[in-house]
Amino acid sequence: SMLQLIKPExxxxxxxxxxxxxxxxxxxxxxxxxxxxxxxxDALGNSGMAERMLKEALRQNLAHRPxxxxxxxxxxxxxxxxxxxxxxxxxxxxxxAASHSALQLIRDLRVALHHSPRANEMSVWMLRExxxxxxxxxxxxxxxxxxxxxxxxYEEAAHYLMESLEDPSLAGEATEYLSYIYEHLYQGPxxxxxxxxxxxxxxxx
Numbered sequence: 001s002m003l004q005l006i007k008p009e010x011x012x013x014x015x016x017x018x019x020x021x022x023x024x025x026x027x028x029x030x031x032x033x034x035x036x037x038x039x040x041x042d043a044l045g046n047s048g049m050a051e052r053m054l055k056e057a058l059r060q061n062l063a064h065r066p067x068x069x070x071x072x073x074x075x076x077x078x079x080x081x082x083x084x085x086x087x088x089x090x091x092x093x094x095x096x097a098a099s100h101s102a103l104q105l106i107r108d109l110r111v112a113l114h115h116s117p118r119a120n121e122m123s124v125w126m127l128r129e130x131x132x133x134x135x136x137x138x139x140x141x142x143x144x145x146x147x148x149x150x151x152x153x154y155e156e157a158a159h160y161l162m163e164s165l166e167d168p169s170l171a172g173e174a175t176e177y178l179s180y181i182y183e184h185l186y187q188g189p190x191x192x193x194x195x196x197x198x199x200x201x202x203x204x205x
Contacts, residue, residue: 002073005066006036018043031057031064038070047074065094069105076109084122089129098135102126103143123147138167142174154181165201174202175202 006014009074014021018040025033038053058065072088075081088105092098106123110185111117130136142164148157158181161174176200184192 002039002066002070005033005069006039010036014040014043027124028067029056031061031067034060035064035066035070038067050074063094065091068094069101073105073109082120085125088126089133092126092129092135093133095135098130098133099137099140102130102135102140106143108146120147120150124151138164138170142167142170145174145177149177149181157181158185162201171202 004011010021014036021040022037026036029037034053034057038050038057041047041050041053051071054071054074055068057064058071061067068087068091072084072086072091074084075087076084087111094103095101106126109122110117124144124147127136127140127147130140141160145157145164146162148154149159158178161178161181164170164174178198179195182191182198186194
């Protein structure tokens, strides 16, 4: 998905011939070109050079969002979680479309790491971070609720799933999760009260 962050014509050249992409940009290296070269070095299997290019892009422009995302991902893959979080937090803070970008990045992480617990931990961290930065959306609230549900953190999951009821496209699935959570956490009059509250929220939408 990092290829989506560069010009389409660059992405074509980079995919076809990363070596010529690097060669043709040896003498004009602004932050965008350095970022493109980092992707090219990665494609050639040279992670060290890619990291150098990304750091240089950020040295030239502290607000270079794609380089911050890429370094965060790179450090995470190297099991350097604190460094990863530093760069990912910077990227999310800079990104007006952070909620969309985070969901894309989480998909990439989970696929790259075969849905490992570490990928899920980082995903939960990132979605909570969006909340802290006031960059969350109903979609990220739903996704966080779902991940917490998978970890059996039912009470916290319910909080985020309730938020996602505001989105008609998510309300049906969120209601199913919430019904399961309520059955698990409550019984008797309290269960009836919660289900009635949920039904009222849905009918108000």
